[in-house]
Amino acid sequence: MAITVGDDVPAAAPADAAAGLRDEALAGRLRLRHLQCVLAVADTAHLGRAAERLCITQPAVTKTLNELEALLGQRLFERSRQGTRVLEAAAPFLRHAREALRALGAAVDSVAPGREAGALRVGALPTVAAALLTPVLASGLARDPALRLQLHTGRNAALLAQLRAGELDLVLGRLGDPEAMAGLAFEPLRAEPLVIAMRPGHALAPDVAGRGPAGGPARRGGHGPGPVPPPAGLDGVPPPASFGACLLLLPLPGTQIRQVADAFLARHGLVPRAGLVETLDGALALALVQDADALWITPLSAVVRELAAGRLQRWPTAITPSEAIGLLRRADSPPGPAALRLGAALRSVAAPRDATVTRRPRARR
Structure with missing residues (x-):
């Protein structure tokens, strides 16, 4: 609304002028820390994890949240012992806050020294980074002088939160919960199962278990013979219930692959009796497999190179359902040239399925 005064010059109406003054006062008191804090709480749904x-x-x-809610005159979250929940009225503010931080980051990047055009911030799950990114970076893409790749690894939920906040450009990961996927686009690259990896000659390896109770070969490092193999089935494969006699390596709790692993353990009544290690550290897991006769329940991509080289062996049956691995980006931000090149290279690498993957039958349409 405008009022014309004198020489057709528009002047603000009293109500509009008052609103403008309130907006200026709010903008003057609003700080960057308010936006960073409210988005961290929205992404983690927990005050402690946001901290x-x-x-x-x-x-x-x-x-900081109390300050912001007082400035806005609006509650943004419902807080309880279980965590925090974003209120419906807060959704528009959160969306604009993300856009503001993203725009600010782009402005800083445009003038910051040492940030060349083509720099790409990529997040990747530790279990898939080496299997998919190594062949890509060994190809012609790695020899592109215009590309500078910043690689961040972490848990899927944390990577998706960073992607939504504009801290990453792409994520090589899995689908998250509906709330975590808000504003994100997912392009599946391939599906892979979990496998049970062990050292060659392990007592539970099919070629050893079928020999009878002679005992496995000596462990690496000269620590004596491996455990006595359990009775094998008719096909020479030991039953899953026997795995509890070995140290088990599982993904961290709260991850999607851990949910699949836990379902497998429950389905077969498998109770760890020799200890349990929860980790996403591939180097640690590999050392425990080689030196402690551990069994490693992990995505196939994490061990495919070790299997191909004969440094690991796997239980013949995969653990399903397979989990889709894909490329994630912000739906409202079209990918730049560097992201398009990386996406094309990842598709070419991910397309050929490994022959050892158990294929799931396609559902009829």
Whole structure:
């Protein structure tokens, strides 16, 4: 609404002018830390985890949220002992806050020294980074002088939160919960099962278990013979229930692949009796497999190179359902030239399925 005064010059109506003054006052008191804090709480749904992400204390997070809600005159979250839930009225503010931080980051990147055009920030799950990115970077893409790749590894939920916040350009990961996928686009590259990896000659390897109770070959490092093999089935493959006699290596709790692994253990009544290690550290897991006769339940991509080289062996049956691996990006941000080149290279690498993957039958349409 405008009022014409004198020489057809528009002047703000009193109500519009008052609103403008309130907006200016709010903008003058709103700080970057308010936006960073509210998005961290929205992404993690937990005050404590938001504090860890921001490297501040939980009381500082609570204080900052209280300040922001007082400035806006609007509650943004419902808080309980179980965590925090974004209120429906907060959704538009969160969307604009993300866009503001993203625009600010782009502005800084455009003038910051040492940030060349073509720099690409990519997040990847530790279990798939080597299997998919290594062949890509060994190809012609790695020899592109215009590309600078920043690679970040982490858990799927954390990577998706960074992607939504504009801290990453692409993520090589899995589908998340519906809330975590808001505003994100997912392009599946391939599906892979979990496998059970062990050292060659392990007592539970099919070629050893079928020999009877002679005992496995000596462990690496000269630590004596391996465990006595359990009775094998008619096909020479030991039953899953026998795996509990070995140290088990599982993905971290709260991950999608851990849910699949837990379902497998429950389905076969498998109870770990020799210890359990939860990790996404591939180097640690490989060392425990080689030196402690551990069994490693992991995505196939994490061990495919070791299997091909004969440094690991796998239980013949894959653990299903297979989990889709794909490329994620922000739906409202079209990929740039560097992202398009990386996506094309990843598709070419991911297309040929490994022959050892158990294929799931396609559903009829």
